[in-house]
Amino acid sequence: KHERVLYIDIDIHHGDGVEEAFYSTNRVMTVSFHKFGEYFPGTGDVLDIGYADGKNYAINFPLNDGMDDESYQSVFKPIIAKVMEHFAPGAVVLQCGADSLSGDRLGCFNLSVKGHAECVNFVRGFNIPMLVLGGGGYTLRN
Numbered sequence: 857k858h859e860r861v862l863y864i865d866i867d868i869h870h871g872d873g874v875e876e877a878f879y880s881t882n883r884v885m886t887v888s889f890h891k892f893g894e895y896f897p898g899t900g901d902v903l904d905i906g907y908a909d910g911k912n913y914a915i916n917f918p919l920n921d922g923m924d925d926e927s928y929q930s931v932f933k934p935i936i937a938k939v940m941e942h943f944a945p946g947a948v949v950l951q952c953g954a955d956s957l958s959g960d961r962l963g964c965f966n967l968s969v970k971g972h973a974e975c976v977n978f979v980r981g982f983n984i985p986m987l988v989l990g991g992g993g994y995t996l997r998n
Contacts, residue, residue: 857946858945858946858947858985859883859946860883860884860885860943860944860945860946860947861883861884861885861945861946861947861948861949862884862885862887862939862940862943862945862947862948862949863878863884863885863886863887863948863949863951864887864888864889864936864948864949864950864951864975864979865886865887865888865889865890865951865953866889866932866950866951866952866953866956866972866975867890867951867952867953867955867956867991867992868890868891868953868955868956868960868962868963868964868965868992869890869891869895869896869897869953869955869992870888870890870892870897870899870900870916871886871888871890871900871951872897872899872900874886874951875888875899875900875904875914875916878910878913878914879906879907879910879914880906880907880908880909880910881909881910881913882909882910882913884913885913885914885915885939885943885945886913886914886915887915887917887935887936887939888900888915888916888917889917889919889928889931889932890916890917890918890919891918891919891920891921891963891964891965892916892918892919893918895964900916900918901916901918902916902917902918904916913943915935915939917931917935919931919965921964921965922964922965922966923956923965923966923967924965924966924967924971925966925967925968925970925971925974928965928967928971928975929971929974929975929978932975932978933978936978936979940982940984945984946984946985947984947985947986947987948979948982948984948985948986948987949986949987949989950975950976950979950986950987950988950989951989951991952972952975952976952988952989952990952991953990953991953992953993954972954990954991954992954993954995955992955993955994956972956992957969957972957993957995959995959997960992960993960994960995961994961995962994963992963994976988
């Protein structure tokens with residue numbers, strides 16, 4: 857039904873499996889905001905952009921430790937706005953891994969639940985069908 861789907865991953869880990877599944881197609885664009893470097897799974901370099909028909913349809917935004925709500929939104933909103941403008945998806949899948957929340961025992965970001973909710977609300981504001989998924993999270997209270 858949807859010709860073009862945008863997959864956005866705000867889990868602290870790179871969305872490597874989904875990116876790999878769609879790495880050579882232009883029907884699904886993947887955008888991952890994640891911790892990069894010596895951090896599992898060790899993928900998601902900014903230079904990983906897709907292959908063949910999928911070239912430039914994988915966007916990786918590596919982030920540093922300690923990202924708070926304000927810092928996160930300062931990169932998330934303009935990037936997603938441009939992606940929406942240029943890719944024009946028919947549907948969005950938003951993966952909200954709780955391991956990017958402050959206090960996660962494996963994570964190293966300082967996002968609040970309100971910060972996560974702001975990502976959902978921002979994407980929702982485009983009035984495109986959206987599926988929101990949970991994932992990640994290694995601290996029960998999160």
